[in-house]
Amino acid sequence: MTDYMVTGLVKKRAELAGELERTHERLRELVQQLEHLDATLRLVAPDVEVEAIRPKAFRPPDDWSKRGQMSRLVLSILRQAKEPLTSREIAAQMLLERALDTSDQRMLRTMTKRVSTALRDQREKGRVESEDGPGTYQLWSVSRSEAPTRCLPAPQR
Incomplete structure (x- = not known):
């Protein structure tokens, strides 16, 4: 196998692994923010069922x-x-x-x-x-x- 091919594949794998790591970190941040928000909601309005709140879907702009x-x-x-x-x-x-x-x-x-x-x-x-x-x-x-x-x-x- 040629060295430049292996080098390119190693470089691409490193990029993908880095992107995956950043995505996991962002996901951890979002989960943490959601947990904090849920806890605050439970303090302010204990009767609200946070699990029943549906996620807001992305809607493309009208224009x-x-x-x-x-x-x-x-x-x-x-x-x-x-x-x-x-x-x-x-x-x-x-x-x-x-x-x-x-x-x-x-x-x-x-x-x-x-x-x-x-x-x-x-x-x-x-x-x-x-x-x-x-x-x-x-x-x-x-x-x-x-x-x-x-x-x-x-x-x-």
């Missing part, structure tokens, strides 16, 4: 599509796809890329609606195309006219 970030992400996912995708598949991929909880059905529905809106806007601009898919779903792909083409120089006369 994602207005800033263009949503459209850029959707187009990026479609360009990397090997076949047309449904808006739900695009939304799931977006959640996965942003390291968000893909099992949260409510968030997936919200993101699917936002992705669908962005796709319709991009269809009106001619950047994406849709075709009938399974059930009531549309399959989306990058428009053929939007696909990158190589420009050849005009012939010399």
Whole structure:
């Protein structure tokens, strides 16, 4: 085996181990803060059941599509796809890329609606195309006219 390969793998492992250690430390801090907060709540309001308090889920901002970030992400996912995708598949991929909880059905529905809106806007601009898919779903792909083409120089006369 080549030395530079081993060196690179050792370096990458050290980076990942360091990141994991920092993540564990941050997790310990969060648990400690949560325990302190729970203890304070029990002192101030002994009748409150802190275990019944549900964690607040991340909600994407309402104006994602207005800033263009949503459209850029959707187009990026479609360009990397090997076949047309449904808006739900695009939304799931977006959640996965942003390291968000893909099992949260409510968030997936919200993101699917936002992705669908962005796709319709991009269809009106001619950047994406849709075709009938399974059930009531549309399959989306990058428009053929939007696909990158190589420009050849005009012939010399």
